[in-house]
Amino acid sequence: MISFLLKGILRDRSRSLLPVIVVSLGVFLTIVMSAWIKGIFSEVIDMNAKFTTGHVKVMTRVYAENSNQMPLDLALLGVNELKQNLEKDYTDMEWVCRINFGGLLDVPDKNGETRAQGPAAGKAIDFFNNPKEVERMNIVKSIVDGTIPKKPGEAIISHEFAEKFGLGLGQKVTLFGSTMNGSMLFKTFTVCGTIRFGVTMLDRGAILIDISDAQLALDMENGSTEMLGFFNDGEYDKLKATEVVDAFNTKYSKQNDEFSPQMFRLEQQAGLEEYLAMAENMGGIMITFFIIAMSIVLWNTGLLGGLRRYTEYGIRLALGEEKKHIYMTMIYEAILIGIIGSIIGTVLGLGMSYYLQEVGVDFSDITKNINMMIPPIYRAAIYPDLFYIGFIPGLVAMTLGNALVR
Amino acid sequence: MDIIKITDLVKKFPVGNGHFTALNQISLTFGEGEFAGFVGPSGSGKTTLLNIIGSLDTPTEGNAIVLDKSISELSHKQSAKLRNQHIGFIFQTYNLLPVYTVYENVEFALLLQNLSGSVRKKAVLEALEWVGLTDKIKSKPAQLSGGESQRVAIARAMVKKPKIVLADEPTANLDSKNSHNILQTMLKLNEELKTTFIFATHDEKVMKYLKRKISLADGKVVGDEMI
Ligand SMILES: Nc1ncnc2c1ncn2[C@@H]1O[C@H](COP(=O)(O)OP(=O)(O)OP(=O)(O)O)[C@@H](O)[C@H]1O
Ligand SMILES: [Mg+2]
Numbered sequence: 001m002i003s004f005l006l007k008g009i010l011r012d013r014s015r016s017l018l019p020v021i022v023v024s025l026g027v028f029l030t031i032v033m034s035a036w037i038k039g040i041f042s043e044v045i046d047m048n049a050k051f052t053t054g055h056v057k058v059m060t061r062v063y064a065e066n067s068n069q070m071p072l073d074l075a076l077l078g079v080n081e082l083k084q085n086l087e088k089d090y091t092d093m094e095w096v097c098r099i100n101f102g103g104l105l106d107v108p109d110k111n112g113e114t115r116a117q118g119p120a121a122g123k124a125i126d127f128f129n130n131p132k133e134v135e136r137m138n139i140v141k142s143i144v145d146g147t148i149p150k151k152p153g154e155a156i157i158s159h160e161f162a163e164k165f166g167l168g169l170g171q172k173v174t175l176f177g178s179t180m181n182g183s184m185l186f187k188t189f190t191v192c193g194t195i196r197f198g199v200t201m202l203d204r205g206a207i208l209i210d211i212s213d214a215q216l217a218l219d220m221e222n223g224s225t226e227m228l229g230f231f232n233d234g235e236y237d238k239l240k241a242t243e244v245v246d247a248f249n250t251k252y253s254k255q256n257d258e259f260s261p262q263m264f265r266l267e268q269q270a271g272l273e274e275y276l277a278m279a280e281n282m283g284g285i286m287i288t289f290f291i292i293a294m295s296i297v298l299w300n301t302g303l304l305g306g307l308r309r310y311t312e313y314g315i316r317l318a319l320g321e322e323k324k325h326i327y328m329t330m331i332y333e334a335i336l337i338g339i340i341g342s343i344i345g346t347v348l349g350l351g352m353s354y355y356l357q358e359v360g361v362d363f364s365d366i367t368k369n370i371n372m373m374i375p376p377i378y379r380a381a382i383y384p385d386l387f388y389i390g391f392i393p394g395l396v397a398m399t400l401g402n403a404l405v406r
Numbered sequence: 407m408d409i410i411k412i413t414d415l416v417k418k419f420p421v422g423n424g425h426f427t428a429l430n431q432i433s434l435t436f437g438e439g440e441f442a443g444f445v446g447p448s449g450s451g452k453t454t455l456l457n458i459i460g461s462l463d464t465p466t467e468g469n470a471i472v473l474d475k476s477i478s479e480l481s482h483k484q485s486a487k488l489r490n491q492h493i494g495f496i497f498q499t500y501n502l503l504p505v506y507t508v509y510e511n512v513e514f515a516l517l518l519q520n521l522s523g524s525v526r527k528k529a530v531l532e533a534l535e536w537v538g539l540t541d542k543i544k545s546k547p548a549q550l551s552g553g554e555s556q557r558v559a560i561a562r563a564m565v566k567k568p569k570i571v572l573a574d575e576p577t578a579n580l581d582s583k584n585s586h587n588i589l590q591t592m593l594k595l596n597e598e599l600k601t602t603f604i605f606a607t608h609d610e611k612v613m614k615y616l617k618r619k620i621s622l623a624d625g626k627v628v629g630d631e632m633i
Contacts, residue, residue, distance in 0.1 A: 011506075318489065323486075
């Protein structure tokens with residue numbers, strides 16, 4: 001009987017073509033959108049991890065509460081010892097110090113008078129001794145002119161800033177601000193490179209210096225605002241991260257000491273937790289939406305097909321087929337069409353997702369004015385679920401659409 | 407022995423607020439191997455009566471007993487089984503399934519019975535031989551002439567060797583040559599296999615072949631003659 005039905009479906013294009021197209025299309029969209037969402041979210045996460053949150057991050061308890069103000073006076077101290085301890089405790093992780101600071105960048109003219117000024121968002125990383133950090137932040141590729149800092153007193157500034165104020169390589173900029181203990185910061189750097197990350201938030205008035213320079217200038221010897229931990233394989237693993245965080249906090253973090261260090265997982269920072277929950281919800285909402293939309297379309301085509309096949313039911317009834325059996329075979333037919341459509345949609349969807357994964361789409365123009373950390377190029381990500389996820393809307397819609405008709 | 411026994415059969419169809427009596431107090435019996443026909447003007451109730459005998463419809467009053475089964479008491483499942491095993495239908499419009507080949511159309515009637523592939527194949531080829539269509543087994547209905555289509559329908563009705571074949575205006579769409587051809591085929595099958603044929607018709611050509619002619623008018627039997 002099944003082979004009989006299959007023959008019918010394959011031969012009667014008018015009966016099967018439209019439903020197959022509808023199912024394929026729905027499945028195709030489900031898969032591409034899923035891959036797309038997954039790709040975007042994992043890219044956003046990856047980017048946040050590399051630039052701001054790490055896979056895990058250590059701050060003082062009180063700094064964590066006020067981290068958006070970048071309060072240097074609440075920074076971690078004794079970071080060298082802390083780092084040694086962490087390296088001993090977690091051998092499969094890399095630990096790095098970074099300092100975030102704010103201030104005012106001043107561009108002097110020939111006579112040392114202020115020619116231009118602008119707010120600066122500073123980041124100090126280990127340029128001198130840790131090539132991995134440089135690579136992690138994609139700095140070499142993002143440099144427009146010049147090189148990374150190689151010796152004390154050198155700084156990279158945002159290309160945007162440099163262009164706006166006519167700053168060239170080798171020229172001086174002065175950083176104004178306050179140090180960790182509240183005294184006046186006044187430090188001049190030589191521009192060794194200009195940079196454009198392609199991420200608005202990072203490019204706006206950025207200045208990048210070596211961490212040793214920053215510690216010196218900001219009176220932060222053996223201190224940093226944060227210490228980031230990365231898994232050596234580069235992949236974020238929530239379970240592992242949770243273990244690390246729990247173990248660390250039990251050992252080092254003290255409720256009654258607001259300057260004791262506290263560790264956070266990636267999602268616990270920067271509102272990422274909600275962001276990720278949203279990603280999961282979006283997937284579910286999307287699939288539900290496609291099921292409903294496809295069911296309605298299929299319901300309608302089913303109605304038309306049902307009228308056309310009225311004689312067929314009559315014949316089959318006369319030939320001694322039970323009503324219930326005819327109904328069942330209609331459902332089988334729907335399932336067969338659903339499977340065929342789902343297979344086609346899955347294959348095409350995976351193909352498209354693969355293309356989007358390899359090539360991606362550049363959205364940087366659109367996202368220029370968004371403050372969040374957003375990658376300039378969006379890519380889809382193919383993940384194992386995609387191989388079956390399309391069958392859910394494909395089959396449910398086809399069966400539902402048909403069951404509604406009768 | 408009677409294979410069909412109809413007593414005081416009444417069939418009413420609801421129309422508007424009341425109902426329309428399509429069959430009124432019909433009593434008839436049929437034995438094995440009959441070649442009979444209902445004749446009468448349009449609307450006299452021929453199709454309605456055939457449908458009840460074929461368990462596609464049920465009596466409103468009275469009894470129709472077909473092969474020892476009372477039509478009004480059969481469940482859906484039982485009536486389907488009765489049709490599937492013992493009753494063949496032939497319609498005016500052939501009613502072949504358009505997407506399937508001649509062979510598959512005939513085979514369809516057997517698919518509902520649990521027969522092995524080889525038994526089915528043998529039966530299908532035999533039935534197509536009866537109607538002289540073995541050279542068209544791979545054709546689709548659209549590629550057949552009206553006469554050929556009706557012969558496929560006869561093969562489909564006969565392939566399960568039913569006790570009864572009900573033919574509703576089987577010649578209405580055929581020219582006289584083809585009409586005679588299929589009537590001869592059916593007569594031959596009737597004689598060889600002892601199948602009871604019951605027609606509904608107002609075609610003179612069919613009447614010439616009938617061995618028993620039952621006249622209907624306004625839902626009543628007004629004549630019943632052996633020829
Ligand atoms: N489902 C139905 N609902 C209402 N009336 C019906 C129904 N089926 C048949 N009738 C009526 O019953 C009467 C007999 O119909 P039937 O089809 O049996 O006639 P017939 O003798 O086969 O006519 P024809 O020679 O035109 O085929 C007709 O008046 C028809 O309108
Ligand atoms: Mg009729």
